[in-house]
Amino acid sequence: MKGFSNQFKNLPDYILKITKEIWEDRGLSTLHHYYAPDIPIRFPSGLARGNQGVIDGTLATLAEFPDRQLLGEDVIWSGDAETGFMSSHRLLTTGTHTGQGAFGAPTGKRFTIRAIADCAAINDQINDEWLIRDVGGIARQLGFDPSDYARLQITREGGPENAIRPFHPSHDVQGPYTGRGNDNEWGQRLADILTRIMEKDFSVIRAEYDRAVRTEHWGAEGGWSWDFPETQWMRLRSSFPTAKFEIHHQIGRNDSGTPNRGAVRWSLTGEHSGNGYFGSPTGAEVHVMGITHAEWGEWGLRREFTLIDEVAIWKQIHLHVG
Amino acid sequence: MKGFVEKWRNVPHFINGITHEIWEDRKIGSLRQLYAPGLIVRSPASVVVDNSGVIAATLATLAEFPDRLLLGEDVIWCDDPQGATETSEAFFSSHRLICTATHSHPGAYGAPTGAKLRYRILADCAIRDGAIYDEWLVRDQAAIVRQMGYEPKDWTRAQIEREGGAGACVQPMACANDVPGPYTRRGNTHKWGEIYADTLKRIMAAEMDVIPQTYDRAVNLSYPGGESGFGWNIADQFWMGLRASFPAAEFTLDHVIGREDPLLSPRAAVRWSLNGSHSGWGRFGPPTGAHVYIMGICHAEFGPYGHEGGAAIRREFALIDETAIWKQILLATGDHA
Numbered sequence: 001m002k003g004f005s006n007q008f009k010n011l012p013d014y015i016l017k018i019t020k021e022i023w024e025d026r027g028l029s030t031l032h033h034y035y036a037p038d039i040p041i042r043f044p045s046g047l048a049r050g051n052q053g054v055i056d057g058t059l060a061t062l063a064e065f066p067d068r069q070l071l072g073e074d075v076i077w078s079g080d081a082e083t084g085f086m087s088s089h090r091l092l093t094t095g096t097h098t099g100q101g102a103f104g105a106p107t108g109k110r111f112t113i114r115a116i117a118d119c120a121a122i123n124d125q126i127n128d129e130w131l132i133r134d135v136g137g138i139a140r141q142l143g144f145d146p147s148d149y150a151r152l153q154i155t156r157e158g159g160p161e162n163a164i165r166p167f168h169p170s171h172d173v174q175g176p177y178t179g180r181g182n183d184n185e186w187g188q189r190l191a192d193i194l195t196r197i198m199e200k201d202f203s204v205i206r207a208e209y210d211r212a213v214r215t216e217h218w219g220a221e222g223g224w225s226w227d228f229p230e231t232q233w234m235r236l237r238s239s240f241p242t243a244k245f246e247i248h249h250q251i252g253r254n255d256s257g258t259p260n261r262g263a264v265r266w267s268l269t270g271e272h273s274g275n276g277y278f279g280s281p282t283g284a285e286v287h288v289m290g291i292t293h294a295e296w297g298e299w300g301l302r303r304e305f306t307l308i309d310e311v312a313i314w315k316q317i318h319l320h321v322g
Numbered sequence: 323m324k325g326f327v328e329k330w331r332n333v334p335h336f337i338n339g340i341t342h343e344i345w346e347d348r349k350i351g352s353l354r355q356l357y358a359p360g361l362i363v364r365s366p367a368s369v370v371v372d373n374s375g376v377i378a379a380t381l382a383t384l385a386e387f388p389d390r391l392l393l394g395e396d397v398i399w400c401d402d403p404q405g406a407t408e409t410s411e412a413f414f415s416s417h418r419l420i421c422t423a424t425h426s427h428p429g430a431y432g433a434p435t436g437a438k439l440r441y442r443i444l445a446d447c448a449i450r451d452g453a454i455y456d457e458w459l460v461r462d463q464a465a466i467v468r469q470m471g472y473e474p475k476d477w478t479r480a481q482i483e484r485e486g487g488a489g490a491c492v493q494p495m496a497c498a499n500d501v502p503g504p505y506t507r508r509g510n511t512h513k514w515g516e517i518y519a520d521t522l523k524r525i526m527a528a529e530m531d532v533i534p535q536t537y538d539r540a541v542n543l544s545y546p547g548g549e550s551g552f553g554w555n556i557a558d559q560f561w562m563g564l565r566a567s568f569p570a571a572e573f574t575l576d577h578v579i580g581r582e583d584p585l586l587s588p589r590a591a592v593r594w595s596l597n598g599s600h601s602g603w604g605r606f607g608p609p610t611g612a613h614v615y616i617m618g619i620c621h622a623e624f625g626p627y628g629h630e631g632g633a634a635i636r637r638e639f640a641l642i643d644e645t646a647i648w649k650q651i652l653l654a655t656g657d658h659a
Contacts, residue, residue, distance in 0.1 A: 009631050016627060071540030071553055072627065092540050092552045112552065212393035212420055224420045224440065225393050257626040257633060259587055298334065298585050299394075 002081040003123040012075035014121065015087045022058065023070050031055050036127035040175045043131055044289045044309035046164045047171060064101030065111075069094045073114075076263035076293060078182040078251040084122035086179055088251060088263035090293050090305060091115050093133075103142050104152075113137035113220050116291040116307050118249065118265055120177035128175035130265060132291050136310030137220030146219070147279070150314035160319055166312040168287045169269060184252030190262030190294045191250045193301070197233045198245035198268070205230050210299040218308045229304060235276040236268075236308070240286060243270025259295040259302070266290045272317055277310070284320030286313055325410020326452045334397035336449070337415045345392050350380050358455035362503045365459045366617050366646035368492050369499050386429030387439070393420040395442075398591035398621060400510040400579045405450055412450035414509065416579055416591035418621050418639060419443045421461075425470060432484070441465035441548055444619035444641050446577060446593055448505035456505035458577075458593060460619045464644035465548030474547070475607075478648040482658045491653075494646040496615040497597055508577055509591075515580025518590035518622045521635070525561045526573040526596075533557050538627050538634040546642050557638065563605035564596075564642070568614060571598025576617075587623040587636065594618050600651055605644075612654030618642045 001008055008014040018034050021027040035051035048054070062068060071092040079085040094112045097103060113134040120128035136146040144152070157163040165171070181187055189208075196204040205226050215229045216222040223229070249265040268288040273281045289312075293305040323330055330336040340356055343349045353376055361373045370376075384390060395418045405412030425437045441462040448456035467477040485491035493499055509515060517536070524532040534554050543551045545560050577593040596616040601609050621639040628634025652658040 012627065013631060069553070073540045073542075074627075094552070212395045224422065225391070255626065257588060257624065259585060296585060297396075298583070299338075 004081065005124055011077045011085050011087055011121065015075045015077075015089050015119070016072040019070050019072060019089070019091070023062075023068065026062075028055050028058055028062075031058070034124070034126060036125055036176075039127050039129060040173050041129040041131060042167050042172065042289070043133075044167055044287075044312035045135070045315070046167055047173065049173075060101055064099040064103065064106075065095030065097060066099065067094075067096050074258075074261070074293065076251050076253055076261055078253075079179060081122070084120055084177060084179065086177065086181065086249065086251065087117075087119050087121060088249075088265070088291065088293065089117045089119065091117070097142055102153075103138070103144070103149075107142050109142050111138045111141040111220075113141070114216060114305065114307060116263075116293065116305070118263075118291060120175070120179075122176075128177035130289065130291070132289060132307040132309055134218055134220055134307055134309070135312065136218055139311060140219060146310045147314045147318075150311045151318055153311070153315060154318055160322055163315070163319065165319075166287070166316050167289060168285075168316075169267070179249070181250040182252060184254070184262075186254065186260045186262040186294075186296065187250040187252030187264065189296075190252070190264045190292060191247050193294075194247070194264055194266055194292060195245070198237060200237060200241075202230055202234060205233070209301045209304070210297055213300070213302055213304060215304045215306075217306050218310055236288075237276070238274045239276030239278045239281075240268050240270055240272060240288065241274045243268040243286070243288070259297060261293065261295045264292050266292070272320075278313060278317055282317050282321050284317045286316045288313060323411060323413075325407070325450055333399040333413045333415050333449070334394075337397045337399075337417050337447070338394040341392050341394060341417070341419070344380070345384070345390060348384075350377055350384075353377055353380065356453055358451070358453040361455060361457060362501050363457045363459060364495055364500060364617070365461065366495050366643035367461075367463065367649075369495050369501060371501050382429060386427050386431065386434075387423035387425060388427065390421065390423035392443075393422070394418075395420055396589070396621065398579050398581055398589055400512075400581070402448065402450075402505075402507055404507055405448065405505060407450060410451040412448070414505070414507070414577075414579070415447050415449060416577075416593070416619065416621065417443075417445045417447065419445070431466075431470060432480075435470045437470045439466055439469050441469070442544065442639065442641060444621065444639070446591075446619060448503075456503040458617065458619070460617060460641040460643055462546055462548060462641055462643070463646070464546050467645060468547060474644050475648045475652075478645045479652055479658050481645070482649065482652060488653055488656075488658055491649075494615070494649050495617060496613075496650070509579045512580030512582070514582065514588045514622075514624060515578040515590045515592065517624075517633075518580070518620070518635070519575050519578045519592050522592060522594060522620065523573070523575065526565060528565065530558055530562060533561070535629060536635055537638070538625055538636045540627075541635055542637045544637075544639045546640070546644055560640070566602045566604030567600060567606040567609070568596050568598055568604075568616070569602040571596040571614070571616075587625060588633065589621065589623045592620050592622075594620070600654075606647060606651060610651050610655045612651040614647055614650045616642050616647060
């Protein structure tokens with residue numbers, strides 16, 4: 001890998017190793033090397049700039065959950081060393097709430113959730129990022145209702161006037177990565193499935209998913225077979241029935257030793273005008289950042305992983321309602 | 323597939339297809355053709371040598387759980403050239419299923435609890451001439467009874483009583499009541515089967531350091547009792563807790579399949595047994611000295627994120643029937659009353 005330290009065999013190896021080095025081997029200071037000084041990071045909860053913020057954020061999280069582990073489940077990637085890679089990294093993260101922090105006084109409870117990080121990597125460095133953590137899953141496992149927790153965040157951040165604004169494309173910045181992924185058929189298939197779902201063609205699930213599909217979704221909830229993903233996607237879409245659906249990045253891969261798979265980053269932008277996941281419609285303008293990973297088998301789509309940040313959605317709704 | 327109805331493309335298609343036809347399309351009568359005469363079905367709960375009651379048993383299950391669905395997750399299979407007949411090729415299939423059902427009517431599990439059940443089944447079947455002719459099956463009975471609101475040990479005690487007490491109840495599978503069937507082969511010699519069999523052998527030899535060496539750090543684990551988890555610690559705890567309860571029991575690899583197929587991860591299916599004394603503290607409480615036979619079936623999927631860029635177990639599905647183990651312990655200790 002030209003431009004990368006020769007300790008890394010390939011992009012997944014790079015991503016898995018630096019994640020462990022930063023978090024579990026406590027190499028926070030290596031972020032000065034591995035993260036560009038002015039990197040934009042788009043969390044559903046807001047836009048962050050620069051590696052100093054990443055270091056401080058990492059430290060605060062480790063202070064709150066010192067035993068936090070990051071287990072890398074998959075790296076679905078595109079690009080090359082010359083023009084830059086995009087890595088869509090799915091992780092399991094676990095930790096025990098033993099310190100003061102974003103979730104208040106320690107509850108002693110443990111959480112296990114997923115996160116997906118889309119990182120642009122070039123010359124041994126991450127210089128552009130989109131990151132979704134299942135904050136709704138953490139909140140629930142620590143004993144908070146996601147809606148209540150979003151309200152608590154607003155209060156702690158100084159009320160509706162001062163609270164940090166969740167991410168919205170209107171205040172996005174252009175980072176160094178301008179790619180859209182690759183044109184592999186499995187990325188295209190996943191993009192087509194998501195597009196049909198968002199066009200309210202819900203028959204796509206029975207047509208394209210394996211009957212024994214396992215789906216892992218936001219809120220650390222999962223289920224088997226068709227009815228779980230159908231209900232989940234219907235409730236999400238019906239909350240924002242007129243919102244604009246966009247696909248921002250899509251990757252497909254056929255690698256030996258793994259099933260064919262896809263990674264798509266997408267968004268919904270528009271009005272909270274329907275019943276569904278987020279209570280009665282409020283008319284709030286909402287941006288939903290989503291990343292979906294999928295694996296296929298002989299009988300169709302066999303595993304689906306989708307993350308959105310429910311807390312960031314609730315926060316946009318509460319900030320609108322006041 | 324010589325010897326099978328033409329509509330079946332391959333072994334997974336046949337296995338998933340007949341499962342669907344029998345249970346969900348309600349062609350229960352087709353069991354007369356799909357189960358060969360004299361079929362022996364071994365499960366941890368019993369060894370059934372007279373299969374004439376299978377249709378009645380299927381009807382009883384569907385009467386108790388009318389909305390039961392069987393979702394076929396995987397079929398890991400191998401050729402069985404030695405089992406071929408003049409009229410048919412022969413194969414061996416290890417089938418992993420998710421079963422969903424509502425406990426809506428009275429039956430073998432007692433009064434309906436309304437519980438929504440989700441549990442796994444692993445079924446090893448020898449097939450030829452369009453039929454299953456030898457079978458080993460492990461159902462996650464502990465998951466079923468937990469989801470109904472019982473503790474497996476208490477439920478098993480009540481089961482013994484429902485079946486007429488220690489003298490009359492159905493005897494769990496043991497070496498003494500196992501019956502050799504027509505299928506005597508041991509699977510194939512594919513590398514992924516060998517790797518997984520060797521991993522289990524080393525775990526059973528208390529070489530627990532094999533787990534960080536051969537499992538992915540983020541391994542997804544599905545264990546008996548409907549338990550699931552991630553990572554080396556959970557794998558370590560499950561296998562440690564099992565072996566610690568039966569530290570001197572004899573471990574045997576009974577059947578091993580490995581496969582690589584397009585569209586799928588490299589994978590393995592292993593059936594094994596532990597036979598010996600409940601002589602240690604572990605998953606089954608204080609040691610009782612009861613003699614216990616355990617049949618286990620495991621599936622594993624490998625991925626590319628192992629040690630030094632090598633392969634590693636990325637998903638493991640291990641099943642034993644914990645109620646059958648408790649039954650043997652309760653019957654041996656007299657604690658069933």
